[in-house]
Each structure stands twice: as C-alpha cells, then as structure tokens.
Amino acid sequence: MTERKAIAIVGTGPTALMAADILSQSTHHVSIFEKRKGIGRKLLIAGSSGLNITNDLPVTEFAKHYSGLNRTPEASVAWRKTLETFSPQHWIQFIEDLGISTFKGTSGRYFVSEMKASGLLKKWRERLEQRNVAFHLNEECVKFTAHSKTKKIDLFFQDGQTYSMDAVCFALGGASYEPQENPLRWPKLFIENQIHFHDFLPSNSGFEVQWTPQFIKEAEGLPLKNVQLSSAKGTRRGEITITHYGLEGTPIYAVGEEGDVRIDLKPDLTIDQLISKCSAVRENLSPMRRAKKQLNLSDGALALLFHQSPRLILNDVKSLCECIKAFPLQLTRRRPLEEAISSSGGIALEEITDEFMLKKFPGVFMGGEMLNWDAPTGGFLIQGCVSQGYSLGKGTQAYLQGNRPDF
Ligand SMILES: Cc1cc2nc3c(=O)[nH]c(=O)nc-3n(C[C@H](O)[C@H](O)[C@H](O)COP(=O)(O)OP(=O)(O)OC[C@H]3O[C@@H](n4cnc5c(N)ncnc54)[C@H](O)[C@@H]3O)c2cc1C
Incomplete structure (x- = not known):
C-alpha cells in the first residue's frame, strides 16, 4: 500500500x-x-x-x-x-x-x-x-x-x-x-x-498620454473600436479605451511602449478610399464635417481628431485622412504594477x-x-x-x- x-x-x-x-x-x-x-x-x-x-x-x-x-x-x-x-x-x-x-x-x-x-x-x-x-x-x-x-x-x-x-x-x-x-x-x-x-x-498595462483638458472632458471612457496601434514593437488591431490618464486595451497591452506610436482609426480603408469618400460630398463642408459625414468615425476618434491633432490638418482633406490613417500620439509612461493585468x-x-x-x-x-x-x-x-x-x-x-x- x-x-x-x-x-x-x-x-x-x-x-x-x-x-x-x-x-x-x-x-x-x-x-x-x-x-x-x-x-x-x-x-x-x-x-x-x-x-x-x-x-x-x-x-x-x-x-x-x-x-x-x-x-x-x-x-x-x-x-x-x-x-x-x-x-x-x-x-x-x-x-x-x-x-x-x-x-x-x-x-x-x-x-x-x-x-x-x-x-x-x-x-x-x-x-x-x-x-x-x-x-x-x-x-x-x-x-x-x-x-x-x-x-x-x-x-x-x-x-x-x-x-x-x-x-x-x-x-x-x-x-x-x-x-x-x-x-x-x-x-x-x-x-x-x-x-x-x-x-x-x-x-499588460495601460499607458499615460498628455491629453488636453477639452479632449478628456469630452472623451473620457469612450472606446476606439477596431483601430490598429503601431509602435516600434509591432502592430495590433483591437479596441482601445480612452481614460483620464491615457489609454487602455488589448493593442496597448500588446505593442504599447514609451515613445511615439500611431493609431490607424480606419484600418479597413486605404488612404485613397478615405480621400475619395470625403471628396464625394457635394456640399461645401469643412474637411472635418466631410469626414464625420462619410467615414462613420466613432465619437472617440472624432474627439481625438478635433482636440488632439494639429489645427492645420483640419483645413485639408488629404492631411486629415493621413492623420486618420496614422494618428500620432506619445505614450509618456507605463501605468504602475498595482493597475497592471500581469x-x-x-x-x-x-x-x-x-x-x-x-x-x-x-x-x-x-x-x-x-x-x-x-x-x-x-x-x-x-x-x-x-x-x-x-x-x-x-x-x-x-x-x-x-x-x-x-x-
Ligand atoms: C484586472 C485583471 C484581469 C484579468 N483578466 C484575465 C483574463 O480575462 N484572462 C486571463 O487569462 N488572465 C486574466 N488575468 C490574469 C490572471 O488572473 C492571473 O494570471 C492568474 O490569476 C495568476 O494565477 P496564479 O495561480 O499564478 O496566481 P494568483 O491567481 O495570483 O493566486 C496566488 C494566490 O497566492 C496567495 N498568496 C500569495 N502569497 C501568499 C503567501 N505567502 N501565503 C499564502 N498565500 C499567498 C494570494 O493571496 C493568491 O490568492 C487578469 C488579471 C487582472 C489583475
């Protein structure tokens, strides 16, 4: 026994x-x-x-x-x-x-x-x-x-x-x-x-971003659905959430790192498709209004473009679409261990x-x-x-x- x-x-x-x-x-x-x-x-x-x-x-x-x-x-x-x-x-x-x-x-x-x-x-x-x-x-x-x-x-x-x-x-x-x-x-x-x-x-932790006060007032808690994040670490598609301190979500956990990153807010469309959709509007609208009408951008994405991008890009359809395809952000700091998933x-x-x-x-x-x-x-x-x-x-x-x- x-x-x-x-x-x-x-x-x-x-x-x-x-x-x-x-x-x-x-x-x-x-x-x-x-x-x-x-x-x-x-x-x-x-x-x-x-x-x-x-x-x-x-x-x-x-x-x-x-x-x-x-x-x-x-x-x-x-x-x-x-x-x-x-x-x-x-x-x-x-x-x-x-x-x-x-x-x-x-x-x-x-x-x-x-x-x-x-x-x-x-x-x-x-x-x-x-x-x-x-x-x-x-x-x-x-x-x-x-x-x-x-x-x-x-x-x-x-x-x-x-x-x-x-x-x-x-x-x-x-x-x-x-x-x-x-x-x-x-x-x-x-x-x-x-x-x-x-x-x-x-x-698997979030990152901090220096948001403008107007942006965070409007966008805190909003999701950026089906976007693609690119950094020196790689590229990852998924949902990102805007928080008061920065960003959370699978793409951030997977490829986020301190420094410059880009978010493709419309990964299923090419830049040419974006420009052509925006240009197809007959009325005399601003580039931003055209994008809003034609591209089905989420409230979070619109807030990003409106409050966090250089003013100049909003005056020109091509520059705006370039920004939609590669929205530049700086991740300033990783959130601490107490908030990390692992x-x-x-x-x-x-x-x-x-x-x-x-x-x-x-x-x-x-x-x-x-x-x-x-x-x-x-x-x-x-x-x-x-x-x-x-x-x-x-x-x-x-x-x-x-x-x-x-x-
Ligand atoms: C917010 C959040 C969301 C998550 N979501 C997911 C998810 O959806 N899917 C997924 O795969 N993973 C997820 N995880 C990760 C997952 O929960 C962990 O990877 C997993 O629980 C780790 O398991 P473990 O057995 O190693 O230890 P733990 O689950 O951490 O268990 C360790 C245990 O040991 C005990 N302990 C520690 N020291 C001592 C000691 N000296 N004496 C006696 N007991 C002690 C602790 O109290 C604890 O109960 C998430 C984690 C967090 C924080």
Missing part, C-alpha cells in the same frame, strides 16, 4: 487549484493555505471584466505567445509540452465537467458563460472538499526550510503555526493588482533561500526542473505567475497557469512515488 504523505499547496489561484485537483485524486493528504480570507482573489478580479479562460489557437501557435520559457529553442518546446499535457481543450472540458458552461467569443477567445469567476471557484472548491482537501484560509506562509536527512519541508506561517510536509507546491502569483498598502511579501521566502528572483515589472519577473526559470521543482530543494514545486514568464491578454495567462498547475501536480505525485512524472 502507498504511504499517505502530507502535501501543502500554498495559494488559491488557478495554478494552485489545478495542482490540488491532480493531487487530491491520490491517497495523499492535501492541504491548501491561502493568506487571504477567501480563495482566488485575482480570478474574481479577472471575472469582473469577463473571465477569458483560454483561446482556440492550436498549441504550437499558442506556445509562441509566452515569453520567459520561450527564450531558448529548448524552452519553447517546454511550453508546447506543458500546453499539450493540459491543453486549451482539456481546460474547457474541465470547466464544463464542473458544471460551468463556456462559450467562444470574438477572435477565438473562450469565456465562462456567466462571465464571472465566482461560480467556477465555488464548484471547484466543493469538489476539492469532497475529496478531503483541507482549506486553511488567513494563513500567510512566511518561511520554509528543507531537511535533507528526513526529506521533510517545514512551512512557517504568519500566525506562528508550522507544518511539516513531504512536498510543497507554491503558486503565489505575480505582483500585479496587489494593494499598495499590503505589498507582496513572498519573494523574501525564496531570496533568503538563495533562489534567484527577477524584480517584478508591470505587464507582471513580468519572478523566480528565475533556471532554478526549476522540467517538472517545476526547485533544483536546490527537492520536494518544493512551483508554477504560475510567480515564475519569470509572461503572456499577453486573450486567455494565455490563465491557460498558462492551469497547464503549469497540472504539470506541477503530476510532478509532485511522481516525486512522492520516487518516479519521474507519467505525462
């Missing part, structure tokens, strides 16, 4: 819950520790704007969206393997099996039908509890030590509790959206154990094995956003987390059996 071992999972994000799901199918005793009083805070936040769980790209294409593990050709294969082991289709099926329906939205993105994460988290927790997983909330892990002789790992908590474990899975998340007054403290656990850590930086940085990937175990601490596994990888929005973040959660759960199981994981 297999010996019943004690496993700790620290964190209750998608990585941790998936690792717990795998390990709860074994005979081992699984305990989950979470520093907050509720589970899955960031998933709940993600759900407030529509929980985008994954996306329909084939795995080979999907894998190309990750940085970090992709930096070397071997590492790119590593992401592909992780995603093949627990693919977008596996994840969608997993959610459906929990009784939560999903649907495919625009641009191949999958969402949970109720858009929020609360139902998914509730059902997931119920299933884990039915499998005797113990939840310890309000328990912040502040230190770990490993004993090479006994192979035990001791976990120390803020309230003075300690637990001795046979294996530990850390899934402590990244540094984005953490309240300023309660900063992330987990990096200390690893830095004091000489584990290499890269400082966190904001990723973060880059975290535990250095060189510190972990292919099974997501710390090389220096056998029995200590980790995954998810706490590792130094990053991905764009579009379901890549959550998918990366659950795929890693699956692999690290399997890796932990195999470690406890003295085997390599049976992927």
Whole structure:
C-alpha cells in the first residue's frame, strides 16, 4: 500500500487549484493555505471584466505567445509540452465537467458563460472538499526550510503555526493588482533561500498620454473600436479605451511602449478610399464635417481628431485622412504594477526542473505567475497557469512515488 504523505499547496489561484485537483485524486493528504480570507482573489478580479479562460489557437501557435520559457529553442518546446499535457481543450472540458458552461467569443477567445469567476471557484472548491482537501484560509506562509536527512519541508506561517510536509507546491502569483498598502511579501521566502528572483515589472498595462483638458472632458471612457496601434514593437488591431490618464486595451497591452506610436482609426480603408469618400460630398463642408459625414468615425476618434491633432490638418482633406490613417500620439509612461493585468519577473526559470521543482530543494514545486514568464491578454495567462498547475501536480505525485512524472 502507498504511504499517505502530507502535501501543502500554498495559494488559491488557478495554478494552485489545478495542482490540488491532480493531487487530491491520490491517497495523499492535501492541504491548501491561502493568506487571504477567501480563495482566488485575482480570478474574481479577472471575472469582473469577463473571465477569458483560454483561446482556440492550436498549441504550437499558442506556445509562441509566452515569453520567459520561450527564450531558448529548448524552452519553447517546454511550453508546447506543458500546453499539450493540459491543453486549451482539456481546460474547457474541465470547466464544463464542473458544471460551468463556456462559450467562444470574438477572435477565438473562450469565456465562462456567466462571465464571472465566482461560480467556477465555488464548484471547484466543493469538489476539492469532497475529496478531503483541507482549506486553511488567513494563513500567510512566511518561511520554509528543507531537511535533507528526513526529506521533510517545514512551512512557517504568519500566525506562528508550522507544518511539516513531504512536498510543497507554491503558486503565489505575480505582483500585479496587489494593494499598495499590503505589498507582496513572498519573494523574501525564496531570496533568503538563495533562489534567484527577477524584480517584478508591470505587464499588460495601460499607458499615460498628455491629453488636453477639452479632449478628456469630452472623451473620457469612450472606446476606439477596431483601430490598429503601431509602435516600434509591432502592430495590433483591437479596441482601445480612452481614460483620464491615457489609454487602455488589448493593442496597448500588446505593442504599447514609451515613445511615439500611431493609431490607424480606419484600418479597413486605404488612404485613397478615405480621400475619395470625403471628396464625394457635394456640399461645401469643412474637411472635418466631410469626414464625420462619410467615414462613420466613432465619437472617440472624432474627439481625438478635433482636440488632439494639429489645427492645420483640419483645413485639408488629404492631411486629415493621413492623420486618420496614422494618428500620432506619445505614450509618456507605463501605468504602475498595482493597475497592471500581469507582471513580468519572478523566480528565475533556471532554478526549476522540467517538472517545476526547485533544483536546490527537492520536494518544493512551483508554477504560475510567480515564475519569470509572461503572456499577453486573450486567455494565455490563465491557460498558462492551469497547464503549469497540472504539470506541477503530476510532478509532485511522481516525486512522492520516487518516479519521474507519467505525462
Ligand atoms: C484586472 C485583471 C484581469 C484579468 N483578466 C484575465 C483574463 O480575462 N484572462 C486571463 O487569462 N488572465 C486574466 N488575468 C490574469 C490572471 O488572473 C492571473 O494570471 C492568474 O490569476 C495568476 O494565477 P496564479 O495561480 O499564478 O496566481 P494568483 O491567481 O495570483 O493566486 C496566488 C494566490 O497566492 C496567495 N498568496 C500569495 N502569497 C501568499 C503567501 N505567502 N501565503 C499564502 N498565500 C499567498 C494570494 O493571496 C493568491 O490568492 C487578469 C488579471 C487582472 C489583475
């Protein structure tokens, strides 16, 4: 008979819950520790704007969206393997099996039908509890030590509790959206154990723009739908939202960077088509009125042209159309970590094995956003987390059996 071992999972994000799901199918005793009083805070936040769980790209294409593990050709294969082991289709099926329906939205993105994460988290927790997983909330892990002789790992908590474990899975998340007054403290656990850590930086975050007061009074909150942003980093089409400080939205997250950028406000029409449409008006109208009448420009785009462009271009149809095709803006500063969707940085990937175990601490596994990888929005973040959660759960199981994981 297999010996019943004690496993700790620290964190209750998608990585941790998936690792717990795998390990709860074994005979081992699984305990989950979470520093907050509720589970899955960031998933709940993600759900407030529509929980985008994954996306329909084939795995080979999907894998190309990750940085970090992709930096070397071997590492790119590593992401592909992780995603093949627990693919977008596996994840969608997993959610459906929990009784939560999903649907495919625009641009191949999958969402949970109720858009929020609360139902998914509730059902997931119920299933884990039915499998005797113990939840310890309000328990912040502040230190770990490993004993090479006994192979035990001791976990120390803020309230003075300690637990001795046979294996530990850390899934402590990244540094984005953490309240300023309660900063992330987990990096200390690893830095004091000489584990290499890269400082966190904001990723998938908005940028600041110096708007004129008249413009922002008129345009705050307006969307620029189906526009195309170009920067030195590349080009991305999608929706951008005008905010009081600057711009947010998928194209900004994907290719935004400090400095000069251009927005094509009518990417489906060529400059010649724009000019010819504007010139077709018989009445004696100003270029701006012609554009308004003929080009179906959104209120946000019209406000940009009216308030944020050089006055001169408004006097001439050709200059105005050139501006519509390549509206110049300067992104002055990235918004801070507290407002970012994700973060880059975290535990250095060189510190972990292919099974997501710390090389220096056998029995200590980790995954998810706490590792130094990053991905764009579009379901890549959550998918990366659950795929890693699956692999690290399997890796932990195999470690406890003295085997390599049976992927
Ligand atoms: C506004 C917003 C919208 C988003 N929308 C999407 C989206 O639609 N699609 C998508 O794919 N991704 C989205 N994301 C990103 C996604 O939520 C994260 O990538 C994902 O939750 C990371 O999962 P994780 O398991 O790595 O960690 P987290 O979900 O961050 O979980 C880590 C957990 O560990 C706990 N913890 C930390 N330190 C300790 C400690 N010392 N002791 C005990 N517990 C600790 C934390 O309290 C937390 O509950 C969004 C993020 C934000 C902020």
